[in-house]
Amino acid sequence: LNTRKPAITGKKSLQVIKNTNSKIVNLNYFYKNAKSNIYSSKQSFQKILSTMINDDDYFEKSFSVNNIPFWSCIKQSFFKMCSTRFTESIERIFLLKEFLTSYDIALNFLWIDVGQEEKECIMMGKQFSIDSVMIQHGRFQTSKIWDKFATFLGQFPRPMLSDKQIVWGETTKKYALSYDHPEKNIIIGGSPRHDKFFNxxxxxxxxxxxxxxxxxxxxxxxxxxxxxxxxxxxxxxxxxxxxxxxxxxxxxxxxxxxxxxxxxxxxxxxxxxxxxxxxxxxxxxxxxxxxxxxxxxxxxxxxxxxxxxxxxxxxxxxxxxxxxxxxxxxxxxxxxxxx
Known part of the structure; x- marks a missing residue:
C-alpha cells in the first residue's frame, strides 16, 4: 500500500513484487462501499471548519510572534490547507476501514511514524488489533539541532504510535532509550537494503x-x-x-x-x-x-x-x-x- 508514489517504478521493483507474491493495494477499489460515509463525514467536517474560521480572536493569540499576530496573513491559505488535507484523511480512513474489513492483515510495516498516511494506517490498524512496526530507513542525524524537533520527527516521536521499531544499530537505540522509549520494543535489525553495499x-x-x-x-x-x-x-x-x-x-x-x-x-x-x-x-x-x-x-x-x-x-x-x-x-x- 503506497499512497504517495507507484509501488512499481521499473523492471526490478516489478520482479520483487512477482518473486514475493505480493499484492498492490489500490484503496479506490473500496470507494463504492465507503462512498456514503465519506460524503456525510466531509459535509460535517466542512460545517465545523466554517465555524472555526470566524474565531479570529483565538487564532490571533495562537499565531503570533512577540505578541504581534500574523493570523490575517495566513488565514485563507491555512484553512484551505486544512480543508484539503483533512478531507483527504477522512476519505482514506474510511477506505482503510473497508480494506481491513475485507482482508486478514497480520502486521503493518511502515517507514515513519509521523506521516499523515502512516498515522492513519497505524490508528485504523489498532481498531482491528493489528500491530505496527516502524523500520528505520535513513541515516540517524546526530547534530544537536535535531533534539528540539525530536518529538515531531520520524525516528522516535512522542507519543510513539507504532508498537515495535526496527533500527540499524546501537546509536539509534541509545537515542530512543534516552527519550524513555521501552527497550523491549526496540529491535536492532541492521539495514537489509544496505547489506549488498558491504558485500x-x-x-x-x-x-x-x-x-x-x-x-x-x-x-x-x-x-x-x-x-x-x-x-x-x-x-x-x-x-x-x-x-x-x-x-x-x-x-x-x-x-x-x-x-x-x-x-x-x-x-x-x-x-x-x-x-x-x-x-x-x-x-x-x-x-x-x-x-x-x-x-x-x-x-x-x-x-x-x-x-x-x-x-x-x-x-x-x-x-x-x-x-x-x-x-x-x-x-x-x-x-x-x-x-
Missing part, C-alpha cells in the same frame, strides 16, 4: 563520472526553508556544474531525490544550465556509486554512507551550519565544504 567485492574503475546526489533544502524549520536556503542550494549546484565542466575527462551525473517537488527543482536547474546533463532516477545506488570517481551530496545525506561503504570518496556540501556538527563530518569521513 560488494568488485574493483572500482575510474571512468570520470562524478555523481551529484541532490537532496534539496531542508524543509524542517523556519531557518532552513528560507529563500536564502534555496539560493545557497542552487548556487552550489551551479558551481559544481561549472567546476566539473572545466575538468577534462570528467562527467557530471545528477541523481535526484525521489520527492517530486525536489526533482522538479533539479530539473529546472538542469534546464537553466545545460539540458545535456544526465539526470538519473530510480537507480540502484550500489551500481551507481561503485561506478564513479566521486559522490557529491548535501548535508551528509544517507547517500554519503552508501558511497563510503563502497570505498567511494564523498564531498558533502554543507548548506546548513548544523551539518558540520554531525558525527560523519566530525570524524572526517567525508570532505565538508561550507560557506
Amino acid at each position: 560488494h567485492n568488485e574493483k572500482k574503475s575510474s571512468n570520470g563520472n562524478i555523481i551529484l546526489a541532490t537532496t534539496g533544502t531542508m524543509f524542517l524549520s523556519a531557518d532552513t526553508c528560507t529563500s536564502n536556503s534555496q539560493i545557497r542550494y542552487d548556487d552550489y549546484f551551479r558551481e559544481i556544474y561549472r567546476i566539473i565542466k572545466s575538468l577534462n575527462g570528467k562527467k557530471l551525473i545528477v541523481k535526484s531525490h525521489p520527492s517530486q517537488i525536489l526533482r522538479k527543482i533539479v530539473q529546472d536547474l538542469i534546464n537553466e544550465l545545460d539540458t545535456s546533463i544526465t539526470l538519473v532516477e530510480n537507480t540502484d545506488n550500489q551500481e551507481l556509486f561503485s561506478d564513479c570517481d566521486m559522490v557529491i551530496t548535501f548535508n551528509n545525506s544517507t547517500t554519503a554512507l552508501e558511497a563510503l561503504s563502497l570505498g567511494t570518496p564523498v564531498i558533502s556540501l554543507q548548506t546548513e551550519s548544523w551539518a558540520l556538527e554531525d558525527d560523519i563530518a566530525q570524524s572526517n569521513a567525508i570532505v565538508s565544504i561550507s560557506n
Whole structure:
C-alpha cells in the first residue's frame, strides 16, 4: 500500500513484487462501499471548519510572534490547507476501514511514524488489533539541532504510535532509550537494503563520472526553508556544474531525490544550465556509486554512507551550519565544504 508514489517504478521493483507474491493495494477499489460515509463525514467536517474560521480572536493569540499576530496573513491559505488535507484523511480512513474489513492483515510495516498516511494506517490498524512496526530507513542525524524537533520527527516521536521499531544499530537505540522509549520494543535489525553495499567485492574503475546526489533544502524549520536556503542550494549546484565542466575527462551525473517537488527543482536547474546533463532516477545506488570517481551530496545525506561503504570518496556540501556538527563530518569521513 503506497499512497504517495507507484509501488512499481521499473523492471526490478516489478520482479520483487512477482518473486514475493505480493499484492498492490489500490484503496479506490473500496470507494463504492465507503462512498456514503465519506460524503456525510466531509459535509460535517466542512460545517465545523466554517465555524472555526470566524474565531479570529483565538487564532490571533495562537499565531503570533512577540505578541504581534500574523493570523490575517495566513488565514485563507491555512484553512484551505486544512480543508484539503483533512478531507483527504477522512476519505482514506474510511477506505482503510473497508480494506481491513475485507482482508486478514497480520502486521503493518511502515517507514515513519509521523506521516499523515502512516498515522492513519497505524490508528485504523489498532481498531482491528493489528500491530505496527516502524523500520528505520535513513541515516540517524546526530547534530544537536535535531533534539528540539525530536518529538515531531520520524525516528522516535512522542507519543510513539507504532508498537515495535526496527533500527540499524546501537546509536539509534541509545537515542530512543534516552527519550524513555521501552527497550523491549526496540529491535536492532541492521539495514537489509544496505547489506549488498558491504558485500560488494568488485574493483572500482575510474571512468570520470562524478555523481551529484541532490537532496534539496531542508524543509524542517523556519531557518532552513528560507529563500536564502534555496539560493545557497542552487548556487552550489551551479558551481559544481561549472567546476566539473572545466575538468577534462570528467562527467557530471545528477541523481535526484525521489520527492517530486525536489526533482522538479533539479530539473529546472538542469534546464537553466545545460539540458545535456544526465539526470538519473530510480537507480540502484550500489551500481551507481561503485561506478564513479566521486559522490557529491548535501548535508551528509544517507547517500554519503552508501558511497563510503563502497570505498567511494564523498564531498558533502554543507548548506546548513548544523551539518558540520554531525558525527560523519566530525570524524572526517567525508570532505565538508561550507560557506
